[in-house]
Amino acid sequence: MQKLRALLLISPLLAFILITFIAPIADMLFRSVENKIVEETLPHTVALIDSGGDIETVVPGEKVFSALYVDMFVAAEKKEHTRLGTRLNYEESGISSLFRKSGRRVDRLDVEVYREQFENIDPSWGEIATWQSLADNSDASDMLPRAMWAYNAWRDYLIADGDNPDEEELEDFIYVALYDDLIALEDASEAGDLIQRSANAVPDFETVNFKEAFIGFDKDWGAEDVWKTIRTYSPPYTEGYFLNAIDLQKEFEGYSVRPENERIYGVLFMRTLFMSLVITGCAILLGYPIAWLMSNRPMREANLLMIMVLLPFWTSLLVRTSAWKVMLQQQGVINDTLVWLNIVDEAGRLVLINNQFGTIVAMTHILLPFMVLPLYSVMRTIPETYTRAAKSLGATNWTAFWRVYFPLSVPGIGAGSILVFILSIGYYITPEIVGGTTGTFISNRIAYHISSSLNWGLAAALGTILLAVVLLLYWVYDRIVGIDNVKLGG
Amino acid sequence: MVDTAEGHAFVEFDRVQKSYDGETLVVKDLNLSMPKGEFLTMLGPSGSGKTTCLMMLAGFETATHGDIRLDGQGINNIPPHKRGIGMVFQNYALFPHMTVNENLAFPLEIRKMGKAEREEKVKRALEMVQMGAFGARRIAQLSGGQQQRIALARALVFDPSLVLMDEPLGALDKQLREHMQFEIKRIADDLDITVVYVTHDQTEALTMSDRVAVFDDGRIQQLAPPDQLYEEPENSFVAQFIGENNTLEGVVEEIRNDQALVRLDGGGLIDTTPVNVSKVGERTKVSIRPERVEFGRDRLGEDAHTLNAEVLEFIYMGDIFRTRLRVAGNDDFIVKTRNAVNQVRFEPGQQIEIGWLAQDCRALDA
Ligand SMILES: Nc1ncnc2c1ncn2[C@@H]1O[C@H](COP(=O)(O)OP(=O)(O)OP(=O)(O)O)[C@@H](O)[C@H]1O
Ligand SMILES: [Mg+2]
Secondary structure, rough: HHHHHHHHHHHHHHHHHHHHHHHHHHHHHHHHOHHHHHHHHHHHHHHHHHHOOOOOOOOHHHHHHHHHHHHHHHHOOOOOOHHHHHHHHHHOOOHHHHHHHHHHHHOOOHHHHHHHHHHHHOOOHOOOHHHHHHHHHHHHHHHOHHHHHHHHHHHHHHHOOOOOHHHOOOOHHHHHHHHHHOHHHHHHHHOOHOOOOHHHHHHOOOOOOHHHHHHHHHHHHHOOHHHHHHHOOOOOOOOOOHHHHHOEEEEEOEEEEEHHHOOOOOHHHHHHHHHHHHHHHHHHHHHHHHHHHHOOOHHHHHHHHHHHHHHHOOOHHHHHHHHHHHOOOOOHHHHHHHHHHOOOOOOOOOOOOOOHHHHHHHHHHHHHHHHHHHHHHHHOOOOHHHHHHHHHOOOHHHHHHHHHHHHHHHHHHHHHHHHHHHHHHHHHHHHHHHOOOOOOOOHHHHHHHHHOOOHHHHHHHHHHHHHHHHHHHHHHHHHOOHHOOOOOOO | OOOOOOOOOEEEEEEEEEEEOOOOOOOOEEEEEEEOOOEEEEOOOOOHHHHHHHHHHOOOOOEEEEEEEOOOEEEOOOOOOHHOOOEOOOOOOOOOOOEEHHHHHHHHHOOOOOHHHHHHHHHHHHHHHHOHHHHOOOHOOOOOOHHHHHHHHHOOOOOOEEEEEEEOOOOOOHHHHHHHHHHHHHHHHHHOEEHHHEOHHHHHHHOOOOEEEEOOEEEEEEEOOHHHHHOOOOHHHHHHHHOOOOEEEEEEEEEEOOOOEEEOOOOOEEEEEEEOOOOOOOEEEEEOOHHHHOOHHHHHOOOOOEEEEEEEEEEEEOOOEEEEEEEOOOOEEEEEEOOOOOOOOOOOOEEEEEEEOOOHEEEOOO
16 A cells, blocks of 8 residues: 555656656667568568568569559558658668659559459459458458458548548459459359359459569569568568668678678767767866865855856857857867967868867867766765875875775766766767767767658667667676766765 | 973974964964873863864864974974874774775885785784774774774874874763773873873763863863862863862952952852962852762861751762752752761751861852
8 A cells, every 4th residue: 555655656757757768768679670661561562472472583473563563552552652662772772763663653554454354254343332242251351362452452542532432433453453362262162153253264364464564664673682672671570770780781691791881880889989988088087176176175166166067057058069169160269379379370270170079079078067066976975084094194195195085086986987978978969060070979870860861760770779888888887896886976 | 201391392382373264263372282101181162172283283284373393393394194193083084995904004005114014013903902803894894983993003003102082982882982991091001102182071081181181262271180170170161161060159258378268149158279369359159079068067177167058859879879959049059978878868958057178169260
């Protein structure tokens, strides 16, 4: 009961964390492997490929193309083919336009022959009522899965468009699906009269060669590369994003390393780690003396210092970063001063920004409070008597500091370092503004994939790896330093 | 052993003043000289400047005015780490990131002592405080009393000739404190070191010290051996501060030989020893210890003055009886009597006559 009440008390916070933190992360983790779009957009094509039908060659045969026609027709009507094209384009460039083009062309492909031949067997094939009764009959649906799927899809997109399917003419592609079903049907003896007659007749049908038709749309449909890509990415879950995120690629034949000029993420991860370490180091070097002064000077001076440390918190991040741009650019304050002092000449103005140096300087400045505050709160709790005791035992100021004060302040360094490192490893705005091309972080790349290339799967995989790296480092840190030794205060 | 003659002083404060803020003097005029080997206690109420004096001696605060000399040498400009003074802090200040052994070896390492010698000394210091088995422990794994011993050992391990202790027993319970008082005293005597000890526990001061300096308001009110301090307080502050004390106020009526006759405000005449009074008509506070009050005329002189008193309360305390009386308008006059055979036990409401020897009753400043 007591527990329940306690739980009730924290439930708003719990819900908040769940919704704003856990759920997005879980979603991100999921997106990094999720790949249902291929299966959902081209269900029959994928089913045929997966069942091993007709895939001795990489480019499949007539049957698969026939299924592809039906899938593509529905996708094009629902305008989903371009999404799939975009998705597959991440893996093989050119597929996007291939899909867009084919989507337009399937609509225009003339497949009326199927419909005519079915209506010749029995005119009732042309009536909605016949189809609806088949759709309502589960045995028939089992026997004619594709035709029923095509019929329902047809109804769905009509309704989505605001039309009433009962008043419309059946679309030709449905008959293609019907034909495919009947051809594949092994035993029609159980079925009704209409289906039995039709099944007996279809082998003699005049057909459209879809393979030729598709290759006619675009000769890429006959290329192995396109089919390799589709077949590699047909499963609903894929490790492909993760492989991409570490400069590998998943190919039809197996994994392989990306060509030299396409490898960027390894470098970017290393750079992010390295620069975060440098920033953390700089923050320690700059923050330690400040924190020391703050905890060892009289209250008034300490407060003044505290305000100076906190001041950056009170100004907008963007303003601070832009200020660094003003300071560091080639026509900026620092270069002007150097030129004025004749330390560098006009031509030799230093490049201080839009590179790693700029990012390190600006980020060290911005993250400094996160180092100073934990350091200060730990140092404040180190009584002066320790240093005094050391001195009374004969230690010089330096020895007293190094042997007694410093070891006691290490937990503060630890806490500050974790904060600064983890913050900087995922930092985005500052490197974006002052980082140029050589000073950007992995997060900038993630942002690019989220907002520009829209490759969310890859962005999620990169984010997941980043999260894993941070957790790993945290674990290593716990092993070496011990998380118990990290104090944020008291 | 006590020898304060000039030239033999080991520690010397010479007209020392100290102000933290440049306005109020925390230490007003400190003159003190200590011979080698003395155990001197600074006793006084909170805020009276004891720690400040100790810190000036240790070198953590500088005197605003005056000189501090150690072994004849001025140390005003010598930094703390070169003074070679051992120090036990109130909160022990043992380094929490080191083991007991490392704490003790610290001053020796700094003095660049060899490993073997260092270990030997650490071991001996630990044995001295009966903590031989605790060398490998971390500080947090020790009890308060154990930490106290380690702090003591650490202050002594590098053989300083002067050791300062700032309320080293303040955090211990009564029993342990009494035990440690004895230990500290024993070790100090064994090693023949000079100790400046700060406390505000007067029993501690009286039992341990060769001499006690009573501090108040930034000045030494009296500097004397414990017995003298108790029996012959030089002013009413010391009389009040040390031990239990009855105070009666009045005016000097007559001074003759080495006695003064005082007329009390509440009525009655008493015989006193003049300490801070010299003129007839001067106001005075008369101080008499509870155990020096007599009830029968037999132990007093023929012509001794006595006072009438009413018993208000009788408390049986085992070894002693404690009786509260109303004397000359003072309701808080305490008398202590030994629980001996035939000792009278008073009843509340009883009217009695009390008196005392003039030498036990001191007429002090008002
Ligand atoms: N660092 C300081 N800055 C300013 N004033 C101080 C400082 N240290 C002590 N004082 C003041 O000096 C006076 C004497 O302090 P001190 O610590 O010497 O007293 P103490 O006799 O040791 O008292 P206690 O028995 O409480 O330890 C006090 O009024 C205190 O407020
Ligand atoms: Mg003190």
